[in-house]
Amino acid sequence: MKQAIPFALDRERSFFESLDDWIGDVLYDELTEKGFDLRDEQVFMAFQIGQALKDKSVLFAEAGVGTGKTIAYLLPAVAYARYTGKPAIIACADETLIDQLVKETGDIGKLERALGLTVDVRLAKSREQYLCLKRLDESKGVTDVADTIDAGLPDFVRGHGSMMRLDPYGARSDYPDLSDEDWNTVNYHPLYQCGSCELRNRCGQTLHRNHYRASTDLIICSQDFYMEHLWTKESRSRQGQLPLLPESSVVVFDEGHLLEYAAQKAFTYRVQERTIDTVLSRIMVDGVREKTLVLMEALIDHHAELFRLLHESAEGEGDRRAIVRSKAIGDHSAAVVKLAIDILEELVFDADLYVIPEYDLKIAEEYLEQYIHSMKLFAENGEAVDWLEDENGDETLVIMPRLVTDMLEELLFSKKMPVIFSSATMSVNGDFSFLAGSLGIRDFKSFSVESPFDYEEVMKIQVNRAADKSAEVLRLTEDGRQSLILFRSKVSMDAFRKAAGQDPRFLFEGDRALSAMVRDFQEGKAQVLCSWHLWEGLDIPGEALTRVIIHDLPYPPDDPLFEAKRRFAEHAHRDIDMPYMLLRLRQGIGRLIRTSEDHGDIQLILDENELKAEEEILKVLPVQPDSLPSA
DSSP states (O other): OOOOOSSOOOTTSOHHHHHHHHHHHIIIIIHHHTTOOOOHHHHHHHHHHHHHHHHTOEEEEEEOTTSOHHHHHHHHHHHHHHHHTSOEEEEESSHHHHHHHHSTTSHHHHHHHHHTOOOOEEEEOOGGGBBOHHHHHHHTTTOHHHHHHHHTSOGGGGTOSOSSOOOOOOBGGGOTTSOHHHHTTTBOOTTSOGGGOTTGGGOHHHHHHHHHHTOSSEEEEEHHHHHHHHHHHHHHHHTTOOOSSOOOSEEEEETGGGHHHHHHHHSOEEEETTHHHHHHHHHOOTTOOHHHHHHHHHHHHHHHHHHHHHHHHOBOSSSSBBOOOOHHHHHHHHHHHHHHHHHHHHHHHHHTTTOSOHHHHHHHHHHHHHHHHHHHHHHHTSSOEEEEEEETTEEEEEEESSOHHHHHIIIIITSSSOEEEEESOOOBTTBOHHHHHHHTOOSOEEEEEOOSSOHHHHEEEEEEEOSSHHHHHHHHGGGOOOEEEEOSSHHHHHHHHHHHTTOTTEEETTSSOHHHHHHHHHTTSOSEEEESSTTSSOOOOGGGOOEEEEOSOOOOOOSHHHHHHHHHSSSHIIIIIHHHHHHHHHHHHTTSOOSTTOOEEEEEEEOTTGGGGHHHHHHHOSSOOSOOOOO
């Protein structure tokens, strides 16, 4: 049911004029009376977002830590959703940010209590966050976990009890004590075809989707899920399915500087080493014709050999390893495409024999069609960018048909809908062109407001010239202060780890779940946290973190994706490498001061080559360093 706009409309004035008045009243009067801080930066940001809604423009809203960015975008977003009759979508960088929004003590709850509003906010989680009844049935009687989950399902799922009320169930959050390993045996898997599943109308994912589609105010999702929505919208329409998300009035990307990574993850075709064997084994049943079986066995063999060749040829030590093409790789790529096409043709005849279970046959046909499309792109070796990844021991060939700039422009930014990017770090010296260019955005509006914190009083920066970086870092950490060390890559961190030895004060990313290590560090169980991923997203206020050590300048990796971006750039170092490094450096420095009570120092450990960027570094530092050695 459509909810009332939270302020009175006047025939003499437009909605947007009334929106500005309401925002001013709320931020200057109502919230301050309830104990909220009055921040001019927050007021300015809210007004600018209101203008972007009116103009239906793309807006980069850069506001420093402590500005109150969330409330600044929530107020206009809720009002605009009610005005248009379509929900606003808030796409967060990760599940942690989502939890901060929707928990009882989060900003939405605070606004509701302070303003007497009831905000209709619903979560749209990725498909992997939901239980799959098909996989659960396959695991029943095999694992205790499956039996326990099955016993706790609502009565209507198994046809017992009333079908009049079908409440959502089966989200990952409903099973907090279940390990990720156990959950991954019963949750949604891309191989399972929801559209062909006879349990679809009782499925928890379906019920959750129906629930969040009905939201009148806000739908909260991850950026990954929003990108998946864009990527699958057309194909789902062809199959007669609704898109993953409903039509929205506006989309807000919280921590918007991370959207490119979500797009890179979503806008790809992924061919895993083991999946083809799993899929075909399900339909190699008694009664299938020998010709079809021979073709399937040949495809499994050629596919395995192709991945052996890919593994041998892959170069690089990062997450994305470049594939060095060879004639053998080309031959096997063409062979698997032809074999997959032949199998699809033969399955038409096998289907008439009714020996293959209909659901398994549908899975195989859908997968083979996707496999053919993906491997054709790879075999043609055209404009697509490809690389090899390792996903939990299962190697994956990743093919990106076009750079994300082209696809985002086509799927999102060419639409006449307001798009808001909110973050503390999106510009380089006030220039947003690097981020805009990386996302394919041509026309946009932008602004930057500083943090209300007095960095001169609470932060010190020291730049250290060091030929032996490890020795310098070990010297700095001798005083036992709570320190975060940031590395450009895992390779760099591992080199430091050898120098540090078995020092129990140090925690290294990758040894355990990162969330568990962050918790131990915050509780003081270790004094030094070493990471190559925590340049953003880490929020540890107070004495738990009083020093950030920048071990390396965070230039982009030398992987196939960045190599492709460099090829398209007029000047690769100036247009790609330098702005990426400066933006990420700002993000890393931003880990230190999270509240008005925080204090500490930043230590940059630079070698002779890195010191050549002295002039550019100085421009992005929030305070000038005590001293800066010359190159």
